[in-house]
Amino acid sequence: MSLDPSYVGRTYPPTAPYQVGREKIREFATAIGATDPAHHDPEAARALGHPDVVAPPTFPFVVTMAATQQIVEDPAVGVDYSRVVHGDQRFAYTRPVVAGDELICVSTIEDITNRGGHGFLTTRTDITTVAGEPVVAVWSKLVVRGEA
Amino acid sequence: MELPARTFRVTRADLVRYAGASGDFNPIHWSDRIATKVGLPGVIAHGMFTMALVGRAVAEWAGAADAVVDYGVRFTRPVVVPDDDEGTEIEVTAVVREVTEDGLTRLDITATCLGDKVLSQARATVRTSR
Numbered sequence: 001m002s003l004d005p006s007y008v009g010r011t012y013p014p015t016a017p018y019q020v021g022r023e024k025i026r027e028f029a030t031a032i033g034a035t036d037p038a039h040h041d042p043e044a045a046r047a048l049g050h051p052d053v054v055a056p057p058t059f060p061f062v063v064t065m066a067a068t069q070q071i072v073e074d075p076a077v078g079v080d081y082s083r084v085v086h087g088d089q090r091f092a093y094t095r096p097v098v099a100g101d102e103l104i105c106v107s108t109i110e111d112i113t114n115r116g117g118h119g120f121l122t123t124r125t126d127i128t129t130v131a132g133e134p135v136v137a138v139w140s141k142l143v144v145r146g147e148a
Numbered sequence: 149m150e151l152p153a154r155t156f157r158v159t160r161a162d163l164v165r166y167a168g169a170s171g172d173f174n175p176i177h178w179s180d181r182i183a184t185k186v187g188l189p190g191v192i193a194h195g196m197f198t199m200a201l202v203g204r205a206v207a208e209w210a211g212a213a214d215a216v217v218d219y220g221v222r223f224t225r226p227v228v229v230p231d232d233d234e235g236t237e238i239e240v241t242a243v244v245r246e247v248t249e250d251g252l253t254r255l256d257i258t259a260t261c262l263g264d265k266v267l268s269q270a271r272a273t274v275r276t277s278r
Contacts, residue, residue, distance in 0.1 A: 024169075031169035032200040033156070038213035048214055057203040057216040061196050062170050082186070086195040088269075090220030096213075139220070 003119035003144060005112040007077050012070045015105040017130050018063045022099035025055045032056060045098065052099035059097055060136045061089070064125045067105035068140065071123055077109070079121065079144055087120065087141035094134045102130045110139070117146030149244040151255070154205045158193055158227065159235030166197045180231065192226035198238060198266060199223075202259050205240045210253070210274035217252065218273040221259075225266045236261055242272075251276055 022042070029039035037044035038054045045053045072079045097103070104127070111122040125138040163177050172194055175182040183191045199221050207213055229235050239260050246254040257270035 028169045031162075031165045032197070032204055034204045034207070034213075036207065036213040045213075048212065050214065054213045056200060056213070057207065057219050058196055058200040065171060086223050088220065088222045089196070089199060090218075091216075092218045093216065096216075 002114040003078055003112045003121055004076065005114070007074075007109050008112050009109065010077075011106065011108045012067065012074075013106075015066050015070070017102045017104055018066070020055065020063070020097055020099055020101040020103060022053050024062075025053045025059065025097075025099050028059050028062065029056055032058075042099075050096070050098050055097040055099075057091060057093075057096075058089075060091055060127055060138055063097070063103050063127055064105055064107075064138050064140070067107040067125050068123065071107060071109065071121070072142070077112075077121070079119075079142070083145045085143045085145060087143040088122075088139070089141075090139040092137045094136060097127075097135060101135065103127050103135060104130055119144035119146070151209050151242045151244070154208075154240045156201045156205075156238045156240070157235055158197070158201075158229055158238060159233070160191065160229055160231055162235070163191065163193055163197065163229060166194055166200075170194065170196065172196065188226060189228050191229055191231070193229050195223040198227055198259065201238060202240050202257060202267065202270065203272075206242070206255065206257070206272045206274060209242065209255075210276060212275075215274040215276070216272055217275055219271075221257075221267045221270040223266070224268045225261070225264055227261045227266050238266065245271075247276070 107125040122141045242255045242257045253276045259267040
């Protein structure tokens with residue numbers, strides 16, 4: 001089943017606020033072996049000019065998971081999640097995510113193509129604070145593998 | 149200019165820890181039974197775990213946890229992680245493509261596992277002056 005390209009441009013409602021916890025950042029940093037004190041020690045983060053511990057660069061993906069779910073589960077778009085492979089991923093940061101942030105995601109379908117029996121779905125998720133301050137823009141390309 | 153190569157060992161325990169920390173519990177990252185059922189050779193690492201390790205290398209090269217301003221990759225090949233104490237290894241190298249006048253450094257990154265490229269179009273921009 002191919003993806004319906006008429007949904008390019010569709011924007012989804014903002015997600016519920018994600019509260020970034022200090023322990024979650026420490027847990028994530030530990031899981032990827034990131035020992036830089038700015039991920040663990042609020043004082044070290046403050047020395048870099050941040051209010052609390054700084055998340056590693058790919059942490060925003062955790063925040064976007066609920067937003068991606070909205071699109072993947074949108075029956076109109078037609079994604080079979082058991083066939084999904086992660087194609088591309090990109091982050092463009094206005095500033096790093098820090099503990100204490102309350103973040104909202106707004107996702108848009110930027111592109112849908114079908115090629116060689118596979119579907120390609122590119123989404124852009126803008127992560128802002130609840131006050132509307134931009135934090136990071138996140139692009140994901142999902143590949144929906146066709147039936148072999 | 150080429151940056152010093154980094155090697156990251158990845159074991160099943162690392163995948164379990166990453167699954168918990170990230171909330172990505174897709175069973176292809178912890179169950180051989182399910183991974184092989186969907187046509188994989190066995191349990192594979194989360195693409196986002198590989199991207200996180202490479203991102204860590206980039207931040208460490210730049211010398212600051214908050215230095216990365218843009219970072220993107222394409223996942224080209226799965227990283228298969230055997231169920232033993234050694235696991236596998238991901239090797240990361242990078243070359244400086246450009247240093248801009250406003251203090252940004254653009255890197256072209258290569259990540260391989262057992263000699264095969266696992267990422268393509270892997271690029272990062274880091275702030276190298278504060």
